[in-house]
Amino acid sequence: MSTHTEPPMTETHRPIIGVFDSGFGGLTVLRALLSTIHGAHFLYIGDTARLPYGAKSRATVSRYAVESARLLESRGAQLLVIACNTATALALDDIRAAVSVPVVGVIEPGAQATAAAIRSLLPTPYSLLPEVLILATAATVQSHAYHAACAALGLNATEKACPLLVPLVEEGWTNHPVTREVIRIYLREAFAECTPRGVLLGCTHYPLIHSAIEHEVRALDSHAVVVDSAQATADAVSRTLASLPIAAQLTSTPSTFECLATDSVEKFQRLGSHFLNQPIPSVTLLDLGG
């Protein structure tokens, strides 16, 4: 595992994959990427000085996300992963227009994985449009990006903003009565509007409360499948990578990674290790001028 700012010189030809998030949540995606893709080098930026993006406007989120995407490209990234639902929802087109490398977001892979999971459980042929519930931040919900992605896959999505879940996860209350009560309130409000066959965790923080959400879904007598988009995104990145010339440089050795953050590197190491589920040996402070 490398933690240098530059990719390891002894492995200069490893494909470099840039991963971007507003903070720590995208580390759940990096975790899935590290276990799915071998022989690559991941360069992760957490824009912690300006997090969270979830309550900010499209223009602001787009400006921030494009800056990070350009920086990743300038540091050699040959493929970009927007490991942030809000940035994918509000800025994917702007990011694709701003860089010249392929860009993978988290929303389409998440919607596709949910559609696949639901269809595998439904009788065939199934005539109704299956309902799916998206739990996400306010900004992601307001963008209706998940609704559009699900509609394209023949799913009828209800989007529910859950603004308290990120702060609860960041407080470390991942298995706490208050968090379960908040999840229960949000789910009850959502289930009053729909009867979903699938519940998609549309925020990269939510994998840390996956089991609490699943528990409350069951408590509401629902058999809905609960899907998080981290693994789905890693699979999509793997497929995109396979189609690029740099795939020839992949080896079977474990992938390496390095982390850059725009705010306190100590906090990034401490909090981030919970999301990545492994220690983060060092973090480089990055000034994006914000």
Added chain:
Amino acid sequence: MSTHTEPPMTETHRPIIGVFDSGFGGLTVLRALLSTIHGAHFLYIGDTARLPYGAKSRATVSRYAVESARLLESRGAQLLVIACNTATALALDDIRAAVSVPVVGVIEPGAQATAAAIRSLLPTPYSLLPEVLILATAATVQSHAYHAACAALGLNATEKACPLLVPLVEEGWTNHPVTREVIRIYLREAFAECTPRGVLLGCTHYPLIHSAIEHEVRALDSHAVVVDSAQATADAVSRTLASLPIAAQLTSTPSTFECLATDSVEKFQRLGSHFLNQPIPSVTLLDLGG
């Protein structure tokens, strides 16, 4: 009430007072300022694109706060109010060094008001150092600025980080069982460490849950006086203003105000009116380059 970007030309000589916060919370201070000071014009900046400051590092908060302070001075502010506990705790000295007008923060006035309230309730002479509990964001607590301000006034402060209270207020759950339960948990943890005579609300969001906090303090069998720093700060600004030459330009007409925000002006109008307790007729979008 004026909402123009420039102060009203018919009242050119009104003293201009700049008020700065990371978002909406400082509007509880503006509210107290408007009811305390007449004949002035208030220029409020909410740095909503980069909020919240409460979880960010000293260097980042200082950089953001100095930018806003300089902008307020360049727009004619003759006195600055840092209506943000985190920015006062982490950046007051940097702000004072960066501008040439007087600067009032929220921490010293809040500590002074708490000391006065406690002493008015204590037998004289009282030999022990009275204990006070500060509820605040993580960054404010880590700075220990309240501990220092209280120590200078002969109070022994215990500082308690309450990171979930701002998101709960912003979710609108100001009178909600979950918010009361979270307050109860934080207070119980704090009361295990101290037996306070006063509880100081060290965050400008907390006046909106003042009565819920007071209720839970009483439920713990405490007679501690609960103080918020908004009115204390307005009184301190009034005293500072009285000592400046521009005081001669004050009239008895109601003060006017205008708001600038770095993110969505619609959201600022909508959420901000709860904090200001009156409609915000218009908001100007401001680009601080972040």
